[in-house]
Amino acid sequence: MTVRLYDSKAQALRDFAPLREGRVGMYVCGPTVQSSPHIGHLRSALVYDIMRRWFAASGNDVVFVRNVTDIDDKILNAATDNGTDEPWWALAYRVELEFTAAYSSLGIMAPTYEPRATASVQQMVELIARLIERGHAYAAPDASGDVYFDTASWPAYGELTRQQRDKMEAAADADPRGKRDPRDFALWKGRKPEEPESASWKSPWGDGRPGWHIECSAMVTRYLGAEFDIHGGGLDLRFPHHENELAQSAAAGDAFARYWVHNGLVNIGGQKMSKSLGNSVYAAELFELASPLAVRYLLGAAHYRSTLDYAPGSLAEAEAAVDRIRGFLSRVERRLAGTRFAGVGAPVVPDAFAAAMDDDLGVPQALAVLHDTVRAGNQALDAEELHDAAVAHGQVAAMVEVLGIDPRDPHWATADSGPAASALDALVTRLIEDRQAARESRDYAAADRIRAELSAAGITIEDSSTGTHWSLGL
Numbered sequence: 255m256t257v258r259l260y261d262s263k264a265q266a267l268r269d270f271a272p273l274r275e276g277r278v279g280m281y282v283c284g285p286t287v288q289s290s291p292h293i294g295h296l297r298s299a300l301v302y303d304i305m306r307r308w309f310a311a312s313g314n315d316v317v318f319v320r321n322v323t324d325i326d327d328k329i330l331n332a333a334t335d336n337g338t339d340e341p342w343w344a345l346a347y348r349v350e351l352e353f354t355a356a357y358s359s360l361g362i363m364a365p366t367y368e369p370r371a372t373a374s375v376q377q378m379v380e381l382i383a384r385l386i387e388r389g390h391a392y393a394a395p396d397a398s399g400d401v402y403f404d405t406a407s408w409p410a411y412g413e414l415t416r417q418q419r420d421k422m423e424a425a426a427d428a429d430p431r432g433k434r435d436p437r438d439f440a441l442w443k444g445r446k447p448e449e450p451e452s453a454s455w456k457s458p459w460g461d462g463r464p465g466w467h468i469e470c471s472a473m474v475t476r477y478l479g480a481e482f483d484i485h486g487g488g489l490d491l492r493f494p495h496h497e498n499e500l501a502q503s504a505a506a507g508d509a510f511a512r513y514w515v516h517n518g519l520v521n522i523g524g525q526k527m528s529k530s531l532g533n534s535v536y537a538a539e540l541f542e543l544a545s546p547l548a549v550r551y552l553l554g555a556a557h558y559r560s561t562l563d564y565a566p567g568s569l570a571e572a573e574a575a576v577d578r579i580r581g582f583l584s585r586v587e588r589r590l591a592g593t594r595f596a597g598v599g600a601p602v603v604p605d606a607f608a609a610a611m612d613d614d615l616g617v618p619q620a621l622a623v624l625h626d627t628v629r630a631g632n633q634a635l636d637a638e639e640l641h642d643a644a645v646a647h648g649q650v651a652a653m654v655e656v657l658g659i660d661p662r663d664p665h666w667a668t669a670d671s672g673p674a675a676s677a678l679d680a681l682v683t684r685l686i687e688d689r690q691a692a693r694e695s696r697d698y699a700a701a702d703r704i705r706a707e708l709s710a711a712g713i714t715i716e717d718s719s720t721g722t723h724w725s726l727g728l
Contacts, residue, residue, distance in 0.1 A: 257312065257612045259484075260559060262492060262514040263414050263500075267614060272483050273512060278314045280306060281474040281511070283487035283495070284368070286323040286466075287349040288332040291356045293535045293553070293564060294520045294527060298488045300550065301517040301558040301615075303362040304657060305486075308611050311603075311656050319477045320365040321470060322350055325372050325463055327427075330453060342453055343372075356537040359546040360553075361658050361665055369473045371464065375455045377472040378464040381506055382441045382457075390505040391441055394432025399444020399460030402428070403467075403502050405437045411501045414514065415493045425494060427465060439498050440465035467498035471506075481509035489516045518556075521563045535564060544569040547666045548576050551659055558615055575625070579654060580661035581714065582628045586635060586647045595640040599648030607653055617657070624653045 257270040272278050282302045285295055299320075309316050323329075324346040333342035340348075350370075357364075382401055385391035390407045394400040405411045405419055412419050424436030428443055444462040445454040454461040464472075474482065487496060496514065503510040519526070522533045540549045543566060552572035556562045590596045603611075604627065610619035631646030654660040685704050692700040708714075 257309070258614055259513055259515055260614050262516045265416070268513065270483075270513065272314070273481060276314055278309045278316045278484070279478040279482040280309075280316060280318045280484045280486065281470075281478055281482060282318070282320045282485075283470060283491055284320040284322050285350075285353050286326050286328055287346045287353060288326070288328040289349060291353045291537045292527070293522075293537070293540060294488065295353065296356060296360060296537055296540070296549070297520055297553045297562055298517050299357055299362050300360060300553050302486050303360075304554055304617060305484075305515075305558075305615055306363065307656055307658060308615065317366045317478065318363070319367045319369070319474065321473050322353075322368060322370045323466065323469060324350065324370045325453060325469075326466055330449060342450060352537075359537075359541060360550045361546070361663070363658075367477045369477060371469040371473065374469070374473050374476055375464060377476050378468050379442075379455075379457050381468060381472050381475075381502070384506045385441065385502060388505060388507070390502070392434065393459050394444075396432050397460075398429065398432055399442070399457075399462045400428055400432050400440060401442035401459050402433055402438040403441055403498065403505075404434065405439070405501070406435055408501050408505045410504065412497065414497045414500050417493070417497075427494075439467060439494065441468045441502070467495055468502060470495075471499050471503045471508075471510075474510075475503070475508060480507075482511060484513045484515055485511035486515045486517070489519055492516055517558045518561045521561055523565055524563060540569070544573055545576070545666075547659060547661060548573040551576050554617055554657065554659075555621060557618055576659065576661060578625070579628055579650065579659070582631055583647070583650060583654075583662060586631055586643050589635055590640060590644055590647070593640060595644040598641060598644035599646070601648045601652040601655070603652045603656060604649050607649075607656075611656070620653070620657070624650065624657075627653070 258267045259270050260266070261268045280302065282299075284299075285291065302318075302320075306316050306318050324343070329346050330342050333340060333345045336345070382391060385403065386393070386401070389404075391401055391403050394402065412422065419437060422437050424430065425439040428440035430436055441464070442457060442459055442462050443465060444460050445451070454463055474485070485496070485499075496516075500510060500514075521527065522535060525531060525533060527534055544552075548569055549572070552564075552568055553562065555572070604623055607620050607623040610616035610623060613619075627646050627649050631643050631650065634640070634642035634646060651660070660666075685708060689700075689704040692698070692704065
């Protein structure tokens with residue numbers, strides 16, 4: 255079955271056909287590193303990680319580029335407002351490391367390339383020069399050093415978001431006094447006296463720095479070429495960021511993205527997350543509330559284009575779902591060990607799972623297939639139908655690998671370990687030892703009582719030839 259993606263530009267589902275057979279080029283707008291990563295950043299990065307994994311599982315070589323915006327008004331303002339002597343570039347790097355750590359905790363694969371904006375300024379200057387030469391950009395007449403994109407010169411401006419230019423709001427990204435039209439946006443910003451000299455570069459128009467939108471256009475073409483497959487990012491980036499990217503790249507003569515994909519945003523308890531409301535949930539808070547594996551499960555469980563409504567209680571549900579998967583895999587591997595069924599069950603995803611993923615990355619439907627298979631696998635174990643259990647094992651192993659939620663992966667053993675996990679393991683192990691001692695002394699009432707207490711706490715124990723094993727439910 256062909257992968258179908260919702261193309262935001264076409265506003266329709268489209269069959270995906272890569273520019274080069276067997277190779278997928280993806281560019282995703284990464285963070286502007288002025289403050290710590292929050293749940294919205296994690297959700298967006300995870301969406302494209304799952305998409306990347308599915309393309310790879312479908313037999314494609316994926317070149318994945320995610321940029322870091324490390325020079326921007328917001329970064330300069332944050333460095334000024336944080337009440338310390340920390341330079342803007344030090345702030346940017348420190349925050350970038352926070353993002354890298356958060357992504358790693360969630361098992362998000364490192365990009366093939368992760369360019370920083372400050373390392374591609376020369377390419378941005380060259381792109382701006384092309385736009386001026388083609389008549390689509392102009393330097394401000396007041397010798398401020400600013401350069402603007404001339405939106406009136408590009409009739410297709412507004413095509414990504416289907417807006418008419420004369421009904422758009424003014425671009426508030428630079429001093430409007432040098433603009434021919436309020437909707438023109440900044441490509442280059444001349445250095446102002448109050449700005450640090452380190453935040454400026456040489457250009458034909460004077461010392462300054464790039465505008466936000468030109469950064470991505472230059473970086474993506476540098477790493478993926480003038481035409482590539484997928485441009486992704488959060489829904490909030492469609493306008494003005496992606497609209498401006500498309501306009502300036504197309505006006506410069508680049509075919510640019512063949513598909514535009516946007517992920518939905520995050521609400522907190524039914525409200526839009528925003529700094530003004532003070533309801534932002536940061537990565538560090540999430541990892542204090544649940545294991546990174548459960549956080550990954552939760553943030554990836556909703557359809558990528560939907561709005562994710564976060565509530566702390568949903569993390570407990572995600573933890574329970576992960577424990578059911580972990581419990582089945584542990585149980586079936588113990589039971590099959592040493593039997594002729596141990597090698598049965600190739601790691602191949604079921605057809606229903608593949609169909610869901612091919613249909614615009616239908617992760618909710620794919621997860622339903624996963625949990626149905628876990629349920630069927632446990633039933634097969636209960637009935638001692640070991641061949642069916644082995645087949646279910648192979649299918650579950652393949653599905654969790656695609657989704658990046660395999661609880662057996664050594665990454666999670668490191669990421670999920672902590673004082674709480676260690677304390678729980680110690681307490682349950684002690685109770686299991688007490689139960690075994692009661693059984694050996696034929697105090698079956700005490701043994702049954704311990705088992706019932708564990709069950710009431712959501713802990714399942716299973717006796718086998720290799721000993722007693724516990725899990726948080728099956």
